[in-house]
Structures are given as structure tokens and as C-alpha cells.
Amino acid sequence: MDANSGTNVTPEISSGGTCNSxxxxxxxxHLNAVYDRALAGTGIRTTQFSVLRALALEGESRISTLAATLGMDRSTLSANVKPLVRAGLIEVTEASDRRARDVRITEAGRTTLEGAMPAWIAVQESFESAMGHESARALRKLLAGTLTWDGA
Known part of the structure; x- marks a missing residue:
């Protein structure tokens, strides 16, 4: 037991050594900071890049669908959407049923995404090289597998 807190916390656990979360x-x-540095000259951040890329690949989408695709809650997505709308990179419109909103990438958004792709590709390749292609692929597979775990 830790004398200060009254809990059984070893130094390894308290420093996060065995805590997966x-x-x-x-x-x-860390990865967001590295990718944000790589994208610094593009005018968008990593999370905004992800929004633009998803919209470019999937086309117009409901906000709720886009949030699910990106693994974000709606409020986090909204925080990322607002600056993209202000910059004219995406448009948000009221859906036909008026309870939902649709979002789509604009031509300016496509141009920004195309301009950011070389920086994103470079940092992606740097990661692959540093980690090794097989290790990076295995890491992605392991991380993707955690998305099916619900804590039970």
C-alpha cells in the first residue's frame, strides 16, 4: 500500500507502465503532435485532415454518420467542423428531415486536402520506416482489434 494515498499503487502502475488506457x-x-507538426504548413491539423479525408472518400455525410466513421462523439466532431466551415473547406446544411445536418467537402477543402497529402504521406512513411513495416502493420491490427472490445 502507498502510505500517502492508502491505495495499492506500485510506481510502475502510477507512472502508467501497465495501464493500457x-x-x-x-x-x-504524441502521434497527434508529430502529425500536427508535419501538417503545420498546410493550415489544418491532424483531426481536421481526418474529417476532410473522410468526406473526400465517402462524399456527403450526416454529422452523426461522420462522427461514427471517425470514432468521435458529435461534440468533438462539431469542434473540428466549425473552423473548417469558417475556412470554407466544408459546408454543413440542414438535412431534409430537419433533425439532422449533412456535411460535405468543398472544392477549397479538396484543394487543401490535396496540398496536405504530401506532408501526411511523408510522416506516415517516416513512422513506417522507424517502426518497421511489419511492426507498424501489426500495431494497426492490434489497435483495430481493441475497437471490438467492450470491456466485458
């Missing part, structure tokens, strides 16, 4: 969040923040 802590380590994944830390890696997420």
Missing part, C-alpha cells in the same frame, strides 16, 4: 492516450497525444 494511459499508454494509448499518451501515444495518441
Amino acid at each position: 494511459y499508454l494509448v492516450r499518451r501515444v495518441d497525444r
Whole structure:
């Protein structure tokens, strides 16, 4: 037991050494910072790049569908959508049933995405090279597998 907190916390656990959630969040923040640095000259951040790319690949989408595709909750997606709308990179319209909103990429958004692709490809290739292609592929497979785990 830790004398200060009254809990059984070893130094390894308290530093996040065996906590999967802590380590994944830390890696997420690190990767986002690296990708954001790579995209710095493009005018968009990593999360905004993901929104533009999803819309370019899938076309017009309901906000709720796009949020699910990106693994974001609606409020997080909305925070990423607002600056893209202000910049004219995407458009949000009221859907026909008035309870939903549709979002689509604009031509300016496509141009921005095309301009950002070389930076994204370069950082992606750098990661692959640093980790090794097989290790990077295995990591993606392991991480994708966690998306089916519900904690039970």
C-alpha cells in the first residue's frame, strides 16, 4: 500500500507502465503532435485532415454518420467542423428531415486536402520506416482489434 494515498499503487502502475488506457492516450497525444507538426504548413491539423479525408472518400455525410466513421462523439466532431466551415473547406446544411445536418467537402477543402497529402504521406512513411513495416502493420491490427472490445 502507498502510505500517502492508502491505495495499492506500485510506481510502475502510477507512472502508467501497465495501464493500457494511459499508454494509448499518451501515444495518441504524441502521434497527434508529430502529425500536427508535419501538417503545420498546410493550415489544418491532424483531426481536421481526418474529417476532410473522410468526406473526400465517402462524399456527403450526416454529422452523426461522420462522427461514427471517425470514432468521435458529435461534440468533438462539431469542434473540428466549425473552423473548417469558417475556412470554407466544408459546408454543413440542414438535412431534409430537419433533425439532422449533412456535411460535405468543398472544392477549397479538396484543394487543401490535396496540398496536405504530401506532408501526411511523408510522416506516415517516416513512422513506417522507424517502426518497421511489419511492426507498424501489426500495431494497426492490434489497435483495430481493441475497437471490438467492450470491456466485458
